Amino acid sequence: MILTSTAESRLLDKIAMTEYGLPEAVLMENAGRAVVSRMREFTDWEGAFTVIVCGTGNNGGDGFVSARYARGAGARVLVILMGDPSHMGESAKMYRKTAEKMGIPVIEVMEAEEAVPYLYDADIIIDSLIGTGLASKVKGEKAALIDIINDTDALVVSTDIPSGLVTDTGRPAGTAVNADFTVALGSVKRGHVLYPGSEHTGRLLFSPIGIPEEASEDFPVRLLFREDIAPLLPVRNQISHKGKNGFLGIFAGSSGMEGAALLAGQGALYAGAGKTAIITTGDAAPIMAGKFPEIMVSSIGNGPHFTEDMAEAALEKAKAYDVIAIGPGIGRDEETVKFVKKMVENFEKTIILDADGLYAAAEAKIDFKSCPGRLILTPHVGEFARLTGLSASEIEEKRIDAASDFSKKNRLVLVLKGAPTVIGLPDGRSYVNTTGNPGMATGGMGDTLTGVIGAMAAQGMSPSSSAAVGVYLHGLAGDLAAETTPVGYRVTDLARLLPKARAQITEMDE
Numbered sequence: 001m002i003l004t005s006t007a008e009s010r011l012l013d014k015i016a017m018t019e020y021g022l023p024e025a026v027l028m029e030n031a032g033r034a035v036v037s038r039m040r041e042f043t044d045w046e047g048a049f050t051v052i053v054c055g056t057g058n059n060g061g062d063g064f065v066s067a068r069y070a071r072g073a074g075a076r077v078l079v080i081l082m083g084d085p086s087h088m089g090e091s092a093k094m095y096r097k098t099a100e101k102m103g104i105p106v107i108e109v110m111e112a113e114e115a116v117p118y119l120y121d122a123d124i125i126i127d128s129l130i131g132t133g134l135a136s137k138v139k140g141e142k143a144a145l146i147d148i149i150n151d152t153d154a155l156v157v158s159t160d161i162p163s164g165l166v167t168d169t170g171r172p173a174g175t176a177v178n179a180d181f182t183v184a185l186g187s188v189k190r191g192h193v194l195y196p197g198s199e200h201t202g203r204l205l206f207s208p209i210g211i212p213e214e215a216s217e218d219f220p221v222r223l224l225f226r227e228d229i230a231p232l233l234p235v236r237n238q239i240s241h242k243g244k245n246g247f248l249g250i251f252a253g254s255s256g257m258e259g260a261a262l263l264a265g266q267g268a269l270y271a272g273a274g275k276t277a278i279i280t281t282g283d284a285a286p287i288m289a290g291k292f293p294e295i296m297v298s299s300i301g302n303g304p305h306f307t308e309d310m311a312e313a314a315l316e317k318a319k320a321y322d323v324i325a326i327g328p329g330i331g332r333d334e335e336t337v338k339f340v341k342k343m344v345e346n347f348e349k350t351i352i353l354d355a356d357g358l359y360a361a362a363e364a365k366i367d368f369k370s371c372p373g374r375l376i377l378t379p380h381v382g383e384f385a386r387l388t389g390l391s392a393s394e395i396e397e398k399r400i401d402a403a404s405d406f407s408k409k410n411r412l413v414l415v416l417k418g419a420p421t422v423i424g425l426p427d428g429r430s431y432v433n434t435t436g437n438p439g440m441a442t443g444g445m446g447d448t449l450t451g452v453i454g455a456m457a458a459q460g461m462s463p464s465s466s467a468a469v470g471v472y473l474h475g476l477a478g479d480l481a482a483e484t485t486p487v488g489y490r491v492t493d494l495a496r497l498l499p500k501a502r503a504q505i506t507e508m509d510e
């Protein structure tokens, strides 16, 4: 499913109207009907006092349509209209008339105070005040009206997007409706999934309002759902053997930081890598040996951390692997930075660069474009800030564009971790993940993800698919863990749920 910016959602409406011949009024009719029909399974409209709060744009037009369908579903309905009615477009005006003709009361208000008696009595409020046409900070009476809506005990259903929420950033423009449900119309918008927009949105429902899927085929940003992931997972047939499922080499750990390497290895193990090896330093190897009998642990050099002079032996060893990961727990020694640089500049297959490996890449100013291998970088916001020179808040402000710009410029796959995780692809497209939860904000989760993505790449998937599948699967395992323990489950608990998550993705495919 596509994820749109304001400009893209307008473009989609335009394509629907001009290329597919769907008139604005038809889209509006579908939109207003969808808000009520999508909500039927979640609330009982029969006898419910329903107040529809309309603005004078097309979002308000949707509201006038909803009023009819809410009435049809048995609700007692009343419309509050705020703003200058002379600004209403033709379709919205027409649907206002239709509603009034049916005897639905429409009360024009200038001040929020006038709506108070109705709003506090409402069982359901449909918020159709402002949609994607939000132009600036919401102030004055409209802001006051939004604050009243948020103060009531009614079930609040937002039309398209909670009024006041900025479509592109998910930030409130001063104030924004806190909806229980939002019915996204035509497309899901960035503001629905970017924090704190995701909290204002409440439970997100969607209606295509009659716009065919082909109309948005070329749109660059997609949300990742199970149906996108299922076809990418490699099928394991009866005659599968370990050699067919790939060999992943994880260059990780240093003296005192053995855990990170083991967590990455564990991730790979449970994500189905054919064979997994950890290559670490002389001091760290004895501590890791035997922790997982399935993982081959070997060492290069005798010291506490990786050094530049180990790179040659490491590259020789790496010839045996289909994919390598570098970074978890390797530390930040100057010599380690040089080691990473040599590895990344010379390995010719797929490389996942994570954690201290990303620190090294930023320190050594590795020119990713001229590296021979296929790169997957997995930074969290702090690591991405170091790579780009942007501040953490600048990145959060434009998480999607920041990730896709960087991937395109450097021709690599970038996994920008967080809520939500964004995957930028070398061709400028990007994916936004839909799994995962705050319980995952705990040390070592990222190391495990590196192993999971590595396992996918080792099983023969492209870097883009490996990142998409790895991120989705890792988040889904987290969601399964959170079902019993919302916060406080261990990285190991999540890892053990990876096979169940994988089965859930493929089983439901029948």
Ligand SMILES: NC(=O)C1=CN([C@@H]2O[C@H](COP(=O)(O)OP(=O)(O)OC[C@H]3O[C@@H](n4cnc5c(N)ncnc54)[C@H](O)[C@@H]3O)[C@@H](O)[C@H]2O)[C@@H](O)CC1
Binding pocket: 013, 014, 024, 027, 028, 031, 055, 056, 057, 058, 059, 060, 061, 062, 083, 087, 129, 130, 131, 132, 133, 134, 135, 136, 137, 138, 139, 142, 159, 160, 161, 173, 185, 209
């Ligand atoms: N364009 C189309 O073809 C379709 C649009 N649809 C609906 O139309 C919406 C977009 O409609 P519009 O572009 O008319 O705009 P909106 O209705 O979203 O917003 C414009 C209205 O909000 C007011 N407004 C904007 N910013 C404000 C601010 N900061 N403070 C106070 N008031 C503010 C404007 O004065 C105007 O009355 C979508 O969100 C969707 O709900 C649907 O009807 C489906 C079809």
Ligand SMILES: Nc1ncnc2c1ncn2[C@@H]1O[C@H](COP(=O)(O)OP(=O)(O)O)[C@@H](O)[C@H]1O
Binding pocket: 355, 380, 417, 418, 419, 421, 435, 436, 437, 438, 439, 440, 441, 442, 443, 444, 445, 446, 447, 448, 449, 474
């Ligand atoms: N609030 C959240 N919602 C969803 N996923 C989250 C959240 N917080 C963290 N995660 C996920 O948990 C993982 C944490 O990785 P990272 O920050 O590298 O941790 P560490 O360095 O401790 O391993 C990432 O996959 C990230 O997307």
Ligand SMILES: [K+]
Binding pocket: 059, 127, 128, 129, 130, 131, 158, 159, 160, 161, 162, 163
């Ligand atoms: K709205």
